[in-house]
Amino acid sequence: MSFDKIFERIEKWKSFKIISISILLYLITMIVMFCFIKPEGFNRYFLLEKQSNDIDIYINIAKNGYNSISDFAMFPLWPLLIKGIATATSTSNYMRVANFTAFFIFSLSLPFLWLFLKKSFDKSTALLLFLCFVFNPLSIFHSIGYTESLATFEFSLWLYFIRKILNNNGNKKNPIFFNLDYFVICIVSFSLGLTRPIFAPFLISILMTLFIIWKFDTNNKKSYSVLLYTLLFMFLGFLTFAFFSYWKGFGLFASFKAQNSWDRVLGLHWDVVFSPISVGGSDNVLNWDLQAFWFPLIFLLIALIFTYTKKSLFALEYEIGGVKKVDIIFWLALLFSCAHSAIQFLSYDRFFSTSRFIFAIPLFYYVIGRILEIFSKKVRLFILLIYFVYSLGFFIYWCTRYARGAWIG
Numbered sequence: 001m002s003f004d005k006i007f008e009r010i011e012k013w014k015s016f017k018i019i020s021i022s023i024l025l026y027l028i029t030m031i032v033m034f035c036f037i038k039p040e041g042f043n044r045y046f047l048l049e050k051q052s053n054d055i056d057i058y059i060n061i062a063k064n065g066y067n068s069i070s071d072f073a074m075f076p077l078w079p080l081l082i083k084g085i086a087t088a089t090s091t092s093n094y095m096r097v098a099n100f101t102a103f104f105i106f107s108l109s110l111p112f113l114w115l116f117l118k119k120s121f122d123k124s125t126a127l128l129l130f131l132c133f134v135f136n137p138l139s140i141f142h143s144i145g146y147t148e149s150l151a152t153f154e155f156s157l158w159l160y161f162i163r164k165i166l167n168n169n170g171n172k173k174n175p176i177f178f179n180l181d182y183f184v185i186c187i188v189s190f191s192l193g194l195t196r197p198i199f200a201p202f203l204i205s206i207l208m209t210l211f212i213i214w215k216f217d218t219n220n221k222k223s224y225s226v227l228l229y230t231l232l233f234m235f236l237g238f239l240t241f242a243f244f245s246y247w248k249g250f251g252l253f254a255s256f257k258a259q260n261s262w263d264r265v266l267g268l269h270w271d272v273v274f275s276p277i278s279v280g281g282s283d284n285v286l287n288w289d290l291q292a293f294w295f296p297l298i299f300l301l302i303a304l305i306f307t308y309t310k311k312s313l314f315a316l317e318y319e320i321g322g323v324k325k326v327d328i329i330f331w332l333a334l335l336f337s338c339a340h341s342a343i344q345f346l347s348y349d350r351f352f353s354t355s356r357f358i359f360a361i362p363l364f365y366y367v368i369g370r371i372l373e374i375f376s377k378k379v380r381l382f383i384l385l386i387y388f389v390y391s392l393g394f395f396i397y398w399c400t401r402y403a404r405g406a407w408i409g
Contacts, residue, residue, distance in 0.1 A: 026135065058145070058147075061076070072255045076241055101145075124377075129384065133362055147195055151361050161184045193236065238255075242254075288359065
């Protein structure tokens with residue numbers, strides 16, 4: 001069957017079929033790897049109550065609360081959720097609760113992510129971007145008890161409802177209280193502020209995106225409103241955690257002070273540029289860390305060149321009802337990813353979970369899709385297909401690394 005015929009058939013697939021098959025294949029891959037290829041993974045995933053990684057810290061917080069400054073590097077929504085589910089189900093194995101809850105939440109996020117991608121790209125491009133995200137190696141974090149599944153759910157909702165708001169030509173006098181879409185954006189932004197330490201990179205990326213709107217699209221009031229609501233409610237979430245840390249006696253800035261426990265030092269760390277190594281020491285992990293560090297910066301350079309030379313505004317504009325608008329999702333996602341590269345360069349001399357912060361949440365995959373629009377559809381699909389096969393191979397390999405307790409990012 002030819003390349004074109006395959007995608008003609010895919011175009012006819014229903015959304016439910018795409019989502020359910022993806023979840024099923026993800027689950028089957030993990031079961032096969034953990035039960036047959038690397039059976040030690042079964043014990044690690046289903047039976048162990050301690051794994052000597054970040055999950056242990058979340059579980060300790062879920063059981064005992066925040067009792068040291070280093071605990072405040074971990075934000076409270078995920079351990080609170082683990083504790084609530086473990087208590088409700090009378091389960092003593094918090095590790096198992098974290099793993100199962102992570103996979104369940106990840107599964108819930110996929111319909112929103114798929115609908116967002118389908119509204120943003122042609123169906124074949126959307127499908128390949130969707131599969132590249134679901135089956136990239138860092139996607140293993142969506143089912144092993146980390147915050148990536150919760151963050152993916154929150155970002156998928158955020159992307160879906162922002163696209164819905166931007167595509168809606170109707171106006172509301174008071175969008176927060178009378179428009180469900182804005183209300184969801186506010187709630188999700190607040191929960192993001194309680195899930196991960198992302199307020200600082202989001203603040204930078206939103207301010208820069210607002211500057212782009214001001215320069216190129218001054219009448220785009222919807223873009224201003226959704227970004228400002230996002231920033232405000234994410235800050236309120238972060239502020240809630242800050243006041244909690246103050247109440248516990250660790251000060252308002254405990255989450256920043258806690259970074260010292262992870263050997264992060266402010267400075268210019270040229271080693272990540274000229275002699276990069278990953279914390280785990282694996283060349284395969286370093287490969288994905290380098291992609292996460294350099295791809296956003298390269299894509300930003302491409303976007304700026306195409307924008308300011310006026311050869312193409314592919315990265316600047318999308319069209320709604322015949323009116324061109326700044327693609328705030330593209331710029332925010334790209335600048336947010338670049339902010340992570342900057343934080344890595346300014347805070348650590350080795351790559352430390354860099355790939356996880358980029359490839360385990362869906363924002364950057366939208367950027368990939370938009371950048372690839374400089375090519376024809378056939379070339380674009382071929383590139384994404386190759387990248388999917390490449391990602392899938394590493395996803396399977398990452399399952400084996402997890403099973404034997406190796407560093408995975």
